[in-house]
Amino acid sequence: MGRVPYIPSSYTAVRNAMELARVGPGDILYDLGAGDGRVVVEAAKRGALAVAVEIDPSFSALIRLRAREAGLDDKIIVLEDDFFNTYLGFATVIYQYLYPSISRELALKYSRELRKGTRIIAYNLPIPGWIPVKIYRFIDENGAITTHYLYVKGISDPSSWILRHETLPPINIEYVMNIVGD
Template sequence: MGKVPYIPSSYTAVRNALELAKVGRGDVLYDLGAGDGRAVIEAARRGALAVAVEIDPSFSALISLKAREAGLDDRIIVLEEDFFNTYLGFATVIYQYLYPSISRKLALKYSKELRKGTRIIAYNLPIPGWIPVKIYRFIDENGAVSTHYLYIKGISDPSSWILKHETIPPINTEYVMNIARD
């Protein structure tokens, strides 16, 4: 897919996202396009296993260094790869700050790979075609108004809206005609 520009989430945004998704022990958070690793560091501090998916080798090295310095390298995994090539099925939480065109493509991947109940936090840019279960607006430390969109796989995704029904057996027209005559 290639690189996307690095635009870091504010520290306030990261803290608010993790609060909104209730990230803690037992969670596995994937940060797609992890940048400098601020979301995975904070998630690991809260007890989650955090996976930084970052294609840029400079940022991957920086995240590894920060994880060691914080004493969290046992709780942070750095995958230096394109997130479109990363299996996401182990995630309980996804954090993303990505353009809608990329989110649209990722939504197909989410539908195939994520388990029901997986929480997805989209920072400032919603996932096209998905319905958030919560929208949270806040002012960050720079005075910017920001928005988090919380999605839950199995509720927010269009594939969960399809009505599932059993096949209706064919009508026995002879039986119906006999009843109608009586």
């Protein structure tokens, strides 16, 4: 198996993540460590192209089965690989439920590969050193208090400010407010 254990996101968390990141047609969502595929299925139902990055062959097979059963096999791509080996630059949205130590490593990859404006949803565990544009707490269907952190590449990542020799990122308020909402 890979570097992270399988701990599924609750269905409430998945729906809330899609709403928070405003996932829809035209989006390309990557779920890093996709597990049973519930995130990519929900993204595809909302019109996004969904990419499941899953290293475990049994989970990859399960995701393909769920995609087929939902009639979404044309909207879901399964990459059976380590997400550190996967190019992420096509993503408009990233979903992750990963340990902070892994997020710290991924932050470097995000800085290199993601385009400005890419939204990242971190479930329960923030990305060390990045600044969320929104934090959303809720109670899921199991009664657990849950948190989503929404990041936007080019706004949330301090490395992009340093590379441009700026103290604050240039912020297109209209764009951020469209993503973040009220």
